[in-house]
Amino acid sequence: MQCLTGPQPPRPAIPRKEPPMESPILPKPLRQGLSKAQLTKETLLKNAKKEFLSHGFQGASLRRICASAGVTTGAVYFFFQNKEDLFSQIVAPTASGLAALGRELTETEYASPDLGPACDLRLMEFLYCHREEALLLLEHSAHTRYETFPGELYAQMRQTFLLFFKRYGREDADPELIRILVEMRMKGFLEILKGDYTMEQALTLTRQTGIYADGGFRQLAATMKTEQPMDKN
Incomplete structure (x- = not known):
């Protein structure tokens, strides 16, 4: 990790190892030419994501999702096994991509601490590009197969800090x-x-808070060298 001040040079490039991700919800131009069934599934995914963000998994209603999508509840079960399957199809690509990226950045930063700022920016770029899916995973995944995902991500970060x-x-x-x-x-x-930030604003804030965190970490590590371990009894 490195403290940066003043005008910033282009951040170091980090080789991107993760495979391209395919979002289950297609951009508008790519929806042209889809069959009616494909468009229906796309509409269900889009409205389900809004519902899960507003009400969480448990509070989400399939009836409201279908009403917003303009279809009957039977349409859900044509494409998805149940509500959890619907949730999973929304977040699965982001979950696998975020887990892989976390492992990659941990290895990169430990091998080259000066790439810490670039790693933070890579992470924020990913989160920003998959913002709604990331928020579903980190704050609204209770009672789904992804409910352990936040804990696993935090555990990975704790291991990085320990290293x-x-x-x-x-x-x-x-x-x-x-x-x-x-x-x-x-x-x-x-x-x-x-x-409510643009990508540029989000990355600037990430860089600035990273400088603060890095400086604090280095000072803390230096101070701890002269301190006795805390009594845990």
Whole structure:
């Protein structure tokens, strides 16, 4: 991780390993030429995403989804097994892409700490491009097959923080401290993601909060070298 000040040079390029993702909801130009059945499924996915974002998985109503889509409830079961299958088809590509990207960025940043800012920006680019699906996964996936996804992502970040503390000579870093730091970092990403920002604004805020976080981490690591481990009793 690297603190940046003043005018910024182009950020370092990181090789992109993740395969291209195909969103289940197609852009308008690509919907031309679809069959009536394909258009119906597309409309259901679009309206279901809005419903899940507004009411969460449990509170979402198939009746409302179908009413918004202008179809009968029977149409849902023609394309999807149930409400959870509908939710899963919306978020599955984003879930697999985000998990793969998280692993890649962890490896990249640990091997080359100076690429930390670029890794943060890569992550925000991905989240921004899949904003609604990411919010469904991180805040509205309870009682679905993806309900453990946020915890798994946070665990991956905690492991990354632990590796960096070890690199700076504190293998005994308090797990509770790491948990709090990860919660703070993810809350920052979510606040940016939920804000009414352009991509450029979101990336600027990510860079600025990253500078703050990086400086704080380095100062904390330096301070901890002279401190005794916290008594956990």
